[in-house]
Amino acid sequence: MSKHNVSRRQFLSYTLTGVGGFMAAGMLMPMVRFAVDPVLKADAGGDFIATNQKVSDLTTEPKRVDFTYEQTDAWYKSEETKVAWVYKDDNGKIVALSPVCKHLGCTVDWNTDKSNPNQFFCPCHYGRYTKDGVNVPGTPPVAPLDVYDYNEKDGMLYLGQVKPHKGA
Amino acid sequence: MRWTPKDIDTFDKAREYIDTVLVPLVPVAFENGMKQSASMYDFITLLTAAIEHQFKGRIMLMPSLAYLSSVDIDKRMELVNDWKNEIGSFQNIYFITSDSEWKAREPEFAGTLIWMPSIPLEHFGEEQVRTMVGDQARQVFDLFKRKWNEA
Structure with missing residues (x-):
């Protein structure tokens, strides 16, 4: 067991950063996907x-x-x-x-x-x-x-x- | 050729090359044998499509000539003769059917009836249907090739 205790302030800031990060990622990911979508399209399938x-x-x-x-x-x-x-x-x-x-x-x-x-x-x-x-x-x-x-x-x-x- | 405006345009330009007409005869029944008649229709539609695909430039595939199974065979024969007379300008006229009732009247068709026993395609997958119809169609291909070679 670690001797180092996590303070209430530290715990809250870690948690908030983590959750906030997830939310931001959730919003940004679809936007990025839309932007690069044409690049991701499979080309071999195409009309073949x-x-x-x-x-x-x-x-x-x-x-x-x-x-x-x-x-x-x-x-x-x-x-x-x-x-x-x-x-x-x-x-x-x-x-x-x-x-x-x-x-x-x-x-x-x-x-x-x-x-x-x-x-x-x-x-x-x-x-x-x-x-x-x-x-x-x-x-x-x-x-x-x-x-x-x-x-x-x-x-x-x-x-x-x-x-x-x-x-x- | 199929019975579409686009194909008729082609036909008008190349009349001398298209000397064969194929008329599918399909029975329609409501009381008894509704499903069987639907099955025959399904089979004949696919079979004639395969034939048309192979011989597009020489065969004109007519819309199916549908009739009620309950109508007397003599009356139906009249209908067929009317078609025959109307289409008379073509060198070859063929009627194709799965309905066995026509088989008894074969002499009256004078060699223009192609009878193919229907396969209940609804029991098979797409791939199998293609193979089976393709095999049946090949028999008809040979028949046409032979007839054309005779002429």
Whole structure:
């Protein structure tokens, strides 16, 4: 036991400082949070949607990746499923192509046309695209497939907005 | 294409490419089988949405043609024939349903009836529903691809 006795005055001043400090902190904390809020927002989440695809499992062969997000249509909320064809190009760079045919919006498949192997094929009007998404001249589509923005987080693939193909 | 103004605009510009119409036939019952008819509607709605998604540029998905289960099948057949005549300008017209009553009238449809047994989706989670409807839809995909290849 300590021999030092705490006087009434000391006790009261310690207590008041402590309680006052807590109150001040309680008021200031939310204010500080508001002020720095934009900084605290997670940036990786942003507009990117998680998929179940491990980046390390990707090969040079395009793989169909399904991912879902919630979409609101006026009052009707629904889970929208989106698809991407994802592969690694010769330099090991990830390529995520939108499967929406640039002709009239059907969903294209990889390598399903026997007479034209290793191309994206649209079953509706037999449109074709090469592996990098560029439309084959002479088939109905007039533009290359759109490309998804992508992100990698904890080894998983995240997909974002679709952008027009650059190398047209 | 769906039955929306935006898709109809696209359709007007690319008429020659959209040669197939899909009409869902959905029964509505109030006394007996209310829940079953709702279940069929649910299933057919999801299934046709999957089909439309795959073949957006070639298939026009019509609003569901709903009818009362209590109405006599001959009368209903008339309704279907009216639709058929009206839509006649399309090369292919398909009716899709889970209602087994149509099955008996299949010859009258002359190969344009697609009958898919309904799955009671309400017992399953979202992920399972997607997989099951996707599997069923794939059967219909093949059917369409085959039909188009014949032409």
